[in-house]
Amino acid sequence: MATPSAAVPQASSIPKRRFGGDEVAYGITLLFSLSILAITVLLVYELWQHSALTRDKFGLGFIGSKLWNPVTSQFGALPFIYGTVITSILALLISVPLGVGAAIYLSELATSKVSNTLTFLVELLAAVPSVIFGLLAIFTVIPLMRDYIEPAIQSIAGFLPLFSGRIGAGAGYLTAGAILAIMTFPYIISVSREALMAVPREQREAALALGATKWESTWDAVLPFARLGIMGSVFLALARALGETMAVTMVIGNDRVIHTSLFAPGYTIAAVIANEFAEAEGNMHLSALIELGLVLFALTMVINGLAQLLIIVTTKKGSAKG
Amino acid sequence: MTSRNSRRNTVNNVMLTLCGICVFVTVSTLFVILAYLIYNGGKSVNLDFFTKLPQPPGQLGGGMANAIVGSAEIVLLATMIGLPIGFFAGIYLAEFGNKTMQFLIRYTADLLNGIPSIVIGIFAWTVIVVRTHHFSALAGGVALSLMLIPITARSTEQFLLEVPRSLREGALALGANKWRTIATVIVPAAGKGIMTGMILGVARISGETAPLLFTSLNNQFWSTGLSEPTASLPVMIYNDAIAPYDDLHRQAWAAGLVLLGLVLLANIAARMVISRGTSLPR
Amino acid sequence: MAMNQPQPTSMTSEPSQTPAPQAVTPKMRASNVSFYYGKFRALHDISLEFATNKVTALIGPSGCGKSTFLRNLNRINETLRDTRIEGEITLDGQNILDKDVTEIRRRIGMVFQRPNPFPKSIFENIIYGPRINGMLRRRQSAAELVEKSLRRAALWDEVKDKLHDSAYALSGGQQQRLCIARALAVDPEVLLLDEPCSALDPIATAKIEDLLVTIKEQCTIVIVTHNMQQAARVADTTGFFLLGKLIEHDKTDVIFKNPSKKETEDYITGRFG
Numbered sequence: 001m002a003t004p005s006a007a008v009p010q011a012s013s014i015p016k017r018r019f020g021g022d023e024v025a026y027g028i029t030l031l032f033s034l035s036i037l038a039i040t041v042l043l044v045y046e047l048w049q050h051s052a053l054t055r056d057k058f059g060l061g062f063i064g065s066k067l068w069n070p071v072t073s074q075f076g077a078l079p080f081i082y083g084t085v086i087t088s089i090l091a092l093l094i095s096v097p098l099g100v101g102a103a104i105y106l107s108e109l110a111t112s113k114v115s116n117t118l119t120f121l122v123e124l125l126a127a128v129p130s131v132i133f134g135l136l137a138i139f140t141v142i143p144l145m146r147d148y149i150e151p152a153i154q155s156i157a158g159f160l161p162l163f164s165g166r167i168g169a170g171a172g173y174l175t176a177g178a179i180l181a182i183m184t185f186p187y188i189i190s191v192s193r194e195a196l197m198a199v200p201r202e203q204r205e206a207a208l209a210l211g212a213t214k215w216e217s218t219w220d221a222v223l224p225f226a227r228l229g230i231m232g233s234v235f236l237a238l239a240r241a242l243g244e245t246m247a248v249t250m251v252i253g254n255d256r257v258i259h260t261s262l263f264a265p266g267y268t269i270a271a272v273i274a275n276e277f278a279e280a281e282g283n284m285h286l287s288a289l290i291e292l293g294l295v296l297f298a299l300t301m302v303i304n305g306l307a308q309l310l311i312i313v314t315t316k317k318g319s320a321k322g
Numbered sequence: 323m324t325s326r327n328s329r330r331n332t333v334n335n336v337m338l339t340l341c342g343i344c345v346f347v348t349v350s351t352l353f354v355i356l357a358y359l360i361y362n363g364g365k366s367v368n369l370d371f372f373t374k375l376p377q378p379p380g381q382l383g384g385g386m387a388n389a390i391v392g393s394a395e396i397v398l399l400a401t402m403i404g405l406p407i408g409f410f411a412g413i414y415l416a417e418f419g420n421k422t423m424q425f426l427i428r429y430t431a432d433l434l435n436g437i438p439s440i441v442i443g444i445f446a447w448t449v450i451v452v453r454t455h456h457f458s459a460l461a462g463g464v465a466l467s468l469m470l471i472p473i474t475a476r477s478t479e480q481f482l483l484e485v486p487r488s489l490r491e492g493a494l495a496l497g498a499n500k501w502r503t504i505a506t507v508i509v510p511a512a513g514k515g516i517m518t519g520m521i522l523g524v525a526r527i528s529g530e531t532a533p534l535l536f537t538s539l540n541n542q543f544w545s546t547g548l549s550e551p552t553a554s555l556p557v558m559i560y561n562d563a564i565a566p567y568d569d570l571h572r573q574a575w576a577a578g579l580v581l582l583g584l585v586l587l588a589n590i591a592a593r594m595v596i597s598r599g600t601s602l603p604r
Numbered sequence: 605m606a607m608n609q610p611q612p613t614s615m616t617s618e619p620s621q622t623p624a625p626q627a628v629t630p631k632m633r634a635s636n637v638s639f640y641y642g643k644f645r646a647l648h649d650i651s652l653e654f655a656t657n658k659v660t661a662l663i664g665p666s667g668c669g670k671s672t673f674l675r676n677l678n679r680i681n682e683t684l685r686d687t688r689i690e691g692e693i694t695l696d697g698q699n700i701l702d703k704d705v706t707e708i709r710r711r712i713g714m715v716f717q718r719p720n721p722f723p724k725s726i727f728e729n730i731i732y733g734p735r736i737n738g739m740l741r742r743r744q745s746a747a748e749l750v751e752k753s754l755r756r757a758a759l760w761d762e763v764k765d766k767l768h769d770s771a772y773a774l775s776g777g778q779q780q781r782l783c784i785a786r787a788l789a790v791d792p793e794v795l796l797l798d799e800p801c802s803a804l805d806p807i808a809t810a811k812i813e814d815l816l817v818t819i820k821e822q823c824t825i826v827i828v829t830h831n832m833q834q835a836a837r838v839a840d841t842t843g844f845f846l847l848g849k850l851i852e853h854d855k856t857d858v859i860f861k862n863p864s865k866k867e868t869e870d871y872i873t874g875r876f877g
Contacts, residue, residue: 021499021500021501021502022499022500022501024501025413025418025500025501025504025505026414026418028410029410029411029413029414029417029418030414030418030419031410032406032407032408032410032411032414033410033411033414033415033419033423033427033475034427035407035411035471036407036411036427036430036431036434036471036472036475037426037427037430039434039468039471040430040433040434042445042449043434043437043441043442043445046445046448046449047441047444047445047448049448050444050448097344098344098347098348099344099348101340101341101343101344101345102341102344102345102347102348102349104341104344105338105341105342105344105345106345109338109341109342110345111685118345118349120593121349121352122348122349122352124352124586124589124590125348125351125352127522127525127526127529127585127586127589128352128355128529128582128585128586129529129530129531129556129581129582129585130529130530130531130532131529131531131556131559131560131563131578132355132359132529132559132578132581132582133355134560134563135559135563135574135575135578136355136358136359138563138564139358139362139563139571140358182351185348185351189348200720202716202718202720203720203722204683205680205683205714205716205720206716206720206721206722206783206786207722207732208680208683208709209678209680209709209713209714209716209787210709210710210713210732210733210736210737210786210787210790211706211707211708211709211710211733211736211737211790212706212709212736213330213331213333213334213706214334214338215333215334215337215338216330216334216736219337220722220732220736221722224722224723224724225722225723239436242438243436243437243438243439243440243441244438245438245439245440245531245532246531246532246556246560250560250563250564270438270440270532273440273444274440274532274535277444277447277535277536278535278536278539289444290444290448293440293441293444296438296440296441297437297438297441300436300437300438301433301436301437304432304433304436308432324707326738327704327706327707330706330736331704331706
């Protein structure tokens with residue numbers, strides 16, 4: 001054994017860790033992260049503050065009141081809440097069957113190359129700016145609705161109050177719902193497809209081994225297993241539809257009254273804010289619009305929260321047990 | 323084959339075909355949109371579009387030069403504010419922080435992400451327009467940055483988390499301290515992903531209209547500096563589309579084609595660079 | 605059930621009676637079966653017979669093709685992409701590759717390596733097969749059918765009070781017996797088991813091995829196992845697979861005590877695998 005050299009560093013000659021580096025990095029990143037918190041808190045605060053006028057004056061009655069008249073300072077949110085909810089429900093009624101059907105095809109039938117390419121194309125839909133949907137809707141969907149689709153529906157189902165109104169210019173709840181449906185396709189398809197692909201192969205094979213056809217095994221074994229994830233996609237789509245502004249504003253017809261007929265023009269929360277904010281008459285009007293914004297914020301927060309929860313539950317457990 | 327089985331097989335074929343039809347319908351909407359824009363917009367996109375100011379309705383010619391420049395200004399401003407904040411917040415989420423802070427920040431970032439863009443517009447209005455007493459490109463830029471921050475933060479975080487443990491440990495074992503490891507090893511390793519995440523975020527906000535409606539408003543002419551109402555492509559499209567003049571409609575189509583072209587190109591380029599599961603903002 | 609000694613099966617008919625009038629056709633027969641995953645040939649010219657109401661075990665080291673072969677017997681391998689099969693597989697003399705696949709799969713049932721009950725109640729799991737195959741309209745009511753299947757799988761006493769609870773509330777061994785009951789509910793003529801006990805503890809394993817003895821009275825059983833002792837315990841005949849080929853198939857007794865191929869002997873004595 002060679003004698004140990006005398007080059008073993010003494011404790012005191014190892015340089016002390018330099019102060020700075022890590023602490024600074026920590027500080028900077030923490031600061032910027034906290035700013036996200038600060039922004040959100042500030043946002044809620046500002047919305048709350050600036051809606052004080054109408055909140056104090058109308059209280060909870062704001063939500064239930066039907067009258068919106070800036071001139072006489074009467075403000076009620078009901079027509080807009082109604083329009084927002086109706087158009088979103090219509091959108092889901094159209095896009096969920098179509099979207100889940102497409103997701104089934106992409107997950108169960110298509111080869112992975114075809115599936116990935118088609119999914120990519122569908123996800124590109126989500127990148128299309130909302131104002132472009134609106135642009136298209138005005139010049140293509142509205143005439144289509146007015147001249148073909150709505151008369152056709154009315155001739156078949158005109159006895160129902162939903163379809164019995166005057167078909168006017170083609171702008172209205174139904175048209176807005178249809179546009180929203182197209183805008184929500186990507187969310188339903190993408191998330192549902194992932195939920196379906198996460199169903200273990202053994203579930204499909206269990207059904208097939210009992211003599212089920214491919215459709216039977218998909219409907220009876222795969223879909224129930226993926227139901228939480230699919231529900232998550234529906235909530236995600238709902239949240240998107242509720243807050244959608246431009247495309248809806250351009251086709252809803254901007255009428256502040258509640259109509260039962262789906263062909264009639266209406267209004268949504270986002271649309272009325274978009275139309276009236278820049279030229280609002282007086283602080284009361286502004287406060288009412290901002291209170292509407294608060295309502296929309298609360299609504300989307302709840303729905304988004306549910307969506308995240310469902311998606312987390314499925315990705316963690318990877319199944320729909322029980 | 324029994325009649326029951328042949329019925330089941332028919333149901334099987336019908337339902338699976340219906341699913342195929344669903345895919346066809348949903349995918350074709352993208353192509354229908356493109357087709358209409360190319361057809362209607364292609365007719366009106368010319369050099370004038372990029373170089374001239376809008377003309378009053380009834381006069382031919384004119385373009386959207388101010389809107390193009392205005393959009394560029396506003397988006398650039400949003401990028402300069404939003405990207406660094408989002409980037410560093412993403413680093414915090416991935417590399418530092420304890421469980422509670424992480425949960426809190428992630429939750430608020432996702433919350434912010436999910437807020438309808440018009441509400442973000444209201445917020446920017448209360449914070450800037452009210453205080454400065456005029457509409458401005460600054461307000462618009464801030465509004466858009468508020469949308470860019472959570473997108474960037476979450477996507478940066480995701481890509482950083484995907485860097486394998488072995489890379490980090492390799493650097494640390496060589497004696498690098500934490501920030502050096504992050505700056506010289508981890509961030510570059512995740513670099514491609516982070517950049518594409520940023521590109522996608524910027525593409526997304528450049529198409530947004532609602533937050534600009536009452537922050538940067540609009541402008542038929544050039545705006546000087548950041549504290550004036552400024553034209554932007556999305557708002558111009560909106561105004562022209564709902565106006566009752568055919569000339570303006572033509573301009574809207576042209577602008578729509580340009581805007582969509584840019585956004586789609588950015589998305590496709592980003593997706594080519596990274597082919598991961600999904601690029602949808604969640 | 606003795607855990608060590610394989611039970612020798614008698615292949616001779618009763619001495620003083622006349623032998624069975626016609627030759628005994630095997631329940632299932634594979635003839636020159638080859639199977640491809642894309643370009644890769646996973647099975648080479650397998651020919652094998654499965655005698656009626658007997659248990660055949662398929663053994664061999666990992667990756668030898670025994671599971672692949674089993675999964676072709678009920679054509680479930682068809683659901684994988686880019687696969688191809690050559691040769692013939694007959695059930696009662698008729699080639700199953702030509703027939704309606706859903707009917708084939710009702711007659712040839714399968715139990716998988718890991719229990720895979722549906723996310724439904726125990727009752728719903730069992731009734732699923734009969735329901736889609738239209739078997740419920742006959743004399744038996746649903747409740748009777750469920751009880752009968754659960755008894756055959758030796759699970760009735762343990763779950764009779766909680767038929768409408770979720771299947772996932774059961775233990776692993778119970779879930780696997782539920783899967784056996786589910787497979788039996790459609791009254792299959794053949795039951796394929798793909799390493800059914802590999803995810804289970806010894807006690808659960810023993811219960812299932814006991815089951816097979818009773819089930820084989822109404823069913824022909826083929827079981828893939830990587831556990832040689834299990835094959836020795838339950839099987840009448842055993843086939844040894846290696847690298848996609850069937851090396852040897854004979855009475856279990858013969859395979860384990862006096863194999864004719866060297867590869868078989870090497871595997872049995874633990875030289876590899």
